[in-house]
Amino acid sequence: MNKPNLKEELLSAGAGPVEADELMQLAMSVSQLKGAEPQYTKSHRKRLWPAAFGFWPMLGTAAAGLAAGTLVVAIAQTSLPGSWLYPVKRTSERVAMLTQPDYKAVVMMHRAQEVRMLVATKQSDHLVTAALSDYKTDMQGLKTKNYAALDYCHDNLVQAGSMATPVEKQQISSVLTELNQDKD
Numbered sequence: 001m002n003k004p005n006l007k008e009e010l011l012s013a014g015a016g017p018v019e020a021d022e023l024m025q026l027a028m029s030v031s032q033l034k035g036a037e038p039q040y041t042k043s044h045r046k047r048l049w050p051a052a053f054g055f056w057p058m059l060g061t062a063a064a065g066l067a068a069g070t071l072v073v074a075i076a077q078t079s080l081p082g083s084w085l086y087p088v089k090r091t092s093e094r095v096a097m098l099t100q101p102d103y104k105a106v107v108m109m110h111r112a113q114e115v116r117m118l119v120a121t122k123q124s125d126h127l128v129t130a131a132l133s134d135y136k137t138d139m140q141g142l143k144t145k146n147y148a149a150l151d152y153c154h155d156n157l158v159q160a161g162s163m164a165t166p167v168e169k170q171q172i173s174s175v176l177t178e179l180n181q182d183k184d
Contacts, residue, residue, distance in 0.1 A: 136175060
């Protein structure tokens, strides 16, 4: 910067000597800033990138975990008592019943179908008894006018009773009696 020329120009433009000196100091400060690098430059962004890059793997891992969990819950819906996925199925049903109380009728239909499938595949009396116990537990407090669901449960239990061992038949008969009382 050419100091004498600038001062002459300021004086000829009508600035007083004190004012011209102050403006010269300001001009000198501005000229020193000319060489300074702005706060956010490409090199600054390059330094920030590694920190931001650590976010994407965590997000990817969380998304993969969520997808895997959803897949396990979906696959568990076909599990039967005795399967390692059965507790996952029961937990997902409990969550569904908490968010949507009418889902209890669907859970009742699942339990009745499970009893029928366990009896049909000649599973142990212990598993059938456990499934009937789950059915009775889930049936408690069921206040539904969903007669189609109750009929579905009844039909599955009758079919199971026709294939069951004598011990299982007695337990199924007891559950059917309770089901008929709730239906009335």
